Amino acid sequence: MSAPEDCGKHGHKRRELFRRIFAGILIFLLIALITILLVWAILRPTKPKFVIQDATVYAFNVSSPNLLTSNFQVTISSRNPNDKIGIYYDRLDIYAVYRQQQITYRTEIPPTYQGHNEINIWSPFVYGTDVPVAPYNALLLSQDADTGFIPLMFKIDGRVRWKVGTFTTGKYHLHVTCPAQISFGPKQNGIPLGNNAFKYQLVRSCSVSV
Template sequence: MTEKCGHHKSKRKRLLKKILAGVLIFLFIVLVVFLLVWAILQPKKPRFILQDATIYGFNVSAPNLLSSTIQVTISSRNPNSNIGIFYDKLDVFATYHNQQITYYTGIPPTYQGHKEVNVWSPFISGVNVPVAPYNGVALSQDQADGAVMLLIMVYGRIRWKTGTLITGKYHLHVTCPAMITFGSQSTGIVVGNAVKYQLVQRCSVNV
């Protein structure tokens, strides 16, 4: 009786090992096929352009408090012919001398098909945002000199889609330079209570 039980247990173990080996081989084949398809398709990063920026307010108070309201228009193009892009999360904000000067503004998740273009026009703002003392001085000086260089940043997570295959999430970092001019040097167009700057500035993209 004991011999029979041991024989059945041994058969079960062999069967489980075969099933496990089969599953591992299947997963390996799927992975190899996916990598081959991925290598053949060679996905390209999305291309971002900062089209314009509209300044509704940009004021330095105290020596190191900044209040600003800016609307930016950003376009994104998927250059791939066979790969779609899921934008699962996108946050837009502005920086000055590597310091964040506005709050995050989220863009709703979206899917971008082959060769498609998406355009977003979010508002980014901050009220009495503290900046480092040396940045406060530099910002006031730049504004007095007539030109402030900001960086409009887009941080997010994306996934690639080819056929029915969808990848895991990748981090997306986009950096768009925006030269904002003031006073007699201003290149902006007055629109109501705001000033609009046509920038058409290509952004750097890291995935």
């Protein structure tokens, strides 16, 4: 008669042990989470600051009926304003947009790590060949060309991680939008580089969301 009772006691002890282990894990995770949140609140991480420095236009041609070929080289700087937080740029893709429509392919910027208060500068080529443009945008593009100014946006999509000491967070979405108004025709104000290429000094802050 003692065997079933012993089995019941052993089963109860195992369940009690599992409950204690589970409770210990939960407490550990809770303490770790609270610690991370406190460190995060104390350090107050600030998103990186992006600036578009210049843009060189090598090609910007519309062919019939609504195909656009373009080739740019843009210089963009990124600064990490944090004193104690590093930033991993795991993936960055840059492309050009005209009136909410992407008009170039995506160009990948090599992954990099940005230390405290560091500045990184990239000069990628952004281009597209015979990219279809929406009919209404083709009409607006023609009108903008007549006025001499083309409102463009260079956008960056990517993934970043924050590094605090030895701790590294998970990946966050990064979205950057840089305005670049390009002039054409008689209002051309770029610096000629030869072969119909013009360089425009912009130095404009970009909007950043993480």
